[in-house]
Amino acid sequence: MSDLQKAWAKSRLTAGITPDAFDEREEEMEEADSYITDLPESHPDDDSSSASSASSTGTIIPSPSQKLFARPQGVPRGRTLQPIPWTTYFERELFLQPPESAPGLTLHAYLTSPGDKGPLFVMHHGAGSSGLSFAVCASEIRKRVPAAGMLSSDARGHGLTVTPEGEELDLSLGTLAEDLLTVILMTKAEMKWKELPPIILVGHSLGGAVVTELAKSAQLGNALLGYAVLDVVEGSAMDALQSMQTYLSTRPTGFATLEACIEWHVRSRTLRNSTAARTSVPNLLSMEPAAEGDSRPWKWRTDLARTQPFWEGWFVGLSKKFLEARGGKLLLLAGTDRLDTELTIGQMQGKYNLQVFPEAGHFIHEDLPEKTAISLVDFHRRNDRSALVLPPKVADLLKQGKRSKPNSSTHIE
Structure with missing residues (x-):
């Protein structure tokens, strides 16, 4: 004061x-x-950091023996900017090396396995973010569906996913969708699941284009229940690309500390939830050897300017693909002004579910993780085929020696 x-x-x-x-x-x-959600009960271990995660199994499982994020005694009231590690929200992290890919490619993902017959929410972040963008939202989903699994991956050039050294970065939509499919299938093999659990794809911004592309390909078969796209439609995305360079020119190129970057995200209203910022922002940066006179050694992991050749390819035709792909469809927006003509017509025809959160910014799932989680849980329940009660098969009735009555709803010719 x-x-x-x-x-x-x-x-x-x-x-x-x-x-x-x-x-x-x-x-x-x-x-x-600053809306702050309660932190989930954590089970981290200091030795389970990403820096020490290059194990032979490619899987890091934190120890359940400690609760590192209980509020320490004597901490003054008010907000803190201390980073929150991934172990607070996920069970393990995976480092997956596709056997048929170029040597040196390692796809990184965070995983909490589903319980018995639980769904798997597969999440893909937007450009410049990482898999931890969905961490707080994932914990809110688990509060409501404890059996739900969470799989959130880092795209190429983002987070801890590693691409072959010297190879030109390929962020084309087809490649990113193929990477996401590879993560799903390799996770199934790594975790020794007999079959894929029921899947809900969730994508934010660029991630919305990726999950729509994967849904349109039908490569997940009957395992896919539906897909949710967060705050991206073709028309507004194409318009926003025109001002992308202006935004990048005004963004700081580096920070003195991780806390300084978290504070910038919150003060600039890029993220409106400090808990989400403390979780996702640290993974956006890496410390580089400080050049002489450089007081800001923490630099962005992802050079967004280098992704410019792919921008248009991410979003062209998105609305058409979103409406045509099989499965349930959910669109979450921060404002109705983002709707383009094709999606407006589709919404009036009841082809998908639409929900608008005007109090959120572009990062809906980070600004309002609880409300986003509620929407995603309701979306899953509406599309959950395990809850359907199907009529008995005619062949089964015949085996039991039963014949239909004249007025019965089941007729046997």
């Missing part, structure tokens, strides 16, 4: 308002300004 504010507070003593009470009210207002 500033000196001017304190002077004003002292002048209010005669009204029964103390400076201490004023300080407490200010702290309450600061906390209310």
